[in-house]
Amino acid sequence: MSKKQILALCAFFSLTLPAKAVKVVFRLDDPTVQYDSVHSRVLQLFAGKGIPLSVATIPCAKEEIPHEINDSSYWQLLNAPTIEIALHGLTHEDINRQGEFGGLSSDETCRRFRKGKHILSQHFDKPINTFIPPFNATNASFPENLESNGLHLLSADMFQRVPRKGDIQYYPETLGHLMKQKGIWNAAKESILKCRGKNAICVVMFHAYDLPDSTAWLQLENLLEACNNNKKVELYTFSSLYDSGEHSDWLRYRANQLSSGLSKYLLHKGVLHPTWLCLAIHIINALAYMLIALVGMLVLLVRTHSISLKRIVYLALVVIGAVIFCIAWFHLLSPLKLLLLAVLINTIPLIYMVVRR
Numbered sequence: 016m017s018k019k020q021i022l023a024l025c026a027f028f029s030l031t032l033p034a035k036a037v038k039v040v041f042r043l044d045d046p047t048v049q050y051d052s053v054h055s056r057v058l059q060l061f062a063g064k065g066i067p068l069s070v071a072t073i074p075c076a077k078e079e080i081p082h083e084i085n086d087s088s089y090w091q092l093l094n095a096p097t098i099e100i101a102l103h104g105l106t107h108e109d110i111n112r113q114g115e116f117g118g119l120s121s122d123e124t125c126r127r128f129r130k131g132k133h134i135l136s137q138h139f140d141k142p143i144n145t146f147i148p149p150f151n152a153t154n155a156s157f158p159e160n161l162e163s164n165g166l167h168l169l170s171a172d173m174f175q176r177v178p179r180k181g182d183i184q185y186y187p188e189t190l191g192h193l194m195k196q197k198g199i200w201n202a203a204k205e206s207i208l209k210c211r212g213k214n215a216i217c218v219v220m221f222h223a224y225d226l227p228d229s230t231a232w233l234q235l236e237n238l239l240e241a242c243n244n245n246k247k248v249e250l251y252t253f254s255s256l257y258d259s260g261e262h263s264d265w266l267r268y269r270a271n272q273l274s275s276g277l278s279k280y281l282l283h284k285g286v287l288h289p290t291w292l293c294l295a296i297h298i299i300n301a302l303a304y305m306l307i308a309l310v311g312m313l314v315l316l317v318r319t320h321s322i323s324l325k326r327i328v329y330l331a332l333v334v335i336g337a338v339i340f341c342i343a344w345f346h347l348l349s350p351l352k353l354l355l356l357a358v359l360i361n362t363i364p365l366i367y368m369v370v371r372r
């Protein structure tokens with residue numbers, strides 16, 4: 016087979032591979048089934064462009080009084096096939112400044128999940144698979160209580176610690192601190208365009224208060240246009256993202272929470288990356304610190320001819336290597352402090368070699 020034929024064959028097979036695209040979910044928080052002019056305008060905007068939207072819907076007002084439908088056109092907008100209805104707590108109270116769920120017992124958490132889902136299910140025919148905790152606050156009983164209530168998808172934020180239990184998929188809002196630094200629409204546009212064509216998930220959480228004036232509306236419209244016109248950007252709801260096969264289990268969520276000196280340079284913060292990429296960077300980061308700390312010991316090992324000293328150095332390599340690796344892995348010291356520690360460790364074999372001379 017000639018070189019040209021091999022290249023043609025490679026090109027043909029590359030066309031059959033699935034194209035990589037950043038997967039984007041827009042998440043509108045806080046609507047109820049009652050008409051609201053801003054929510055209505057958002058729903059019309061997304062429906063007009065055929066863009067999927069996950070709507071974090073609050074079932075009840077204070078004292079658990081269910082919200083009632085008061086406008087059939089608004090209700091029809093919520094029922095559009097491109098809209099996902101996600102459960103957003105029961106009453107959306109901020110209990111003891113821990114959100115609605117941060118300080119609740121397992122039983123009370125379960126009761127609120129069950130009641131909230133039951134109320135929303137009475138208003139909508141579509142399945143409710145996704146839970147979005149008010150104030151993004153979770154508690155340790157979430158996995159089993161979500162699972163027992165048929166809520167397999169959870170969208171909180173990047174900072175929650177949830178125990179590894181059950182078969183829950185985690186699609187946190189990803190823009191986090193970037194929103195505060197750049198404003199939500201700039202942060203979203205930058206993250207999506209930077210990561211287009213990458214295997215990553217971007218969850219854009221927004222509220223009615225993020226659209227206070229015509230400038231903000233224009234920014235949202237431009238963002239939606241930019242997403243719609245880019246083949247390397249795919250748009251989903253949480254449910255359709257899961258159905259597409261793009262899963263995000265506990266390990267992926269946790270791996271994306273890990274932070275290291277290297278990940279700050281190599282990974283964009285506004286998206287959820289694949290598990291293997293986060294873990295690989297974290298391992299390389301820990302190995303790099305380990306290597307820096309062990310340079311002096313390795314030099315000493317090569318230079319010494321004493322068998323007993325070689326044994327001590329081997330032992331030191333294992334102990335120091337393991338300690339530095341653990342400090343880097345669990346992020347027990349800041350990158351700069353860890354670098355300083357790794358460099359300082361080298362002074363021990365260095366001083367020994369100078370004294371022995």
Ligand SMILES: [Zn+2]
Nearest residue numbers: 044045149150
């Ligand atoms: Zn909310």
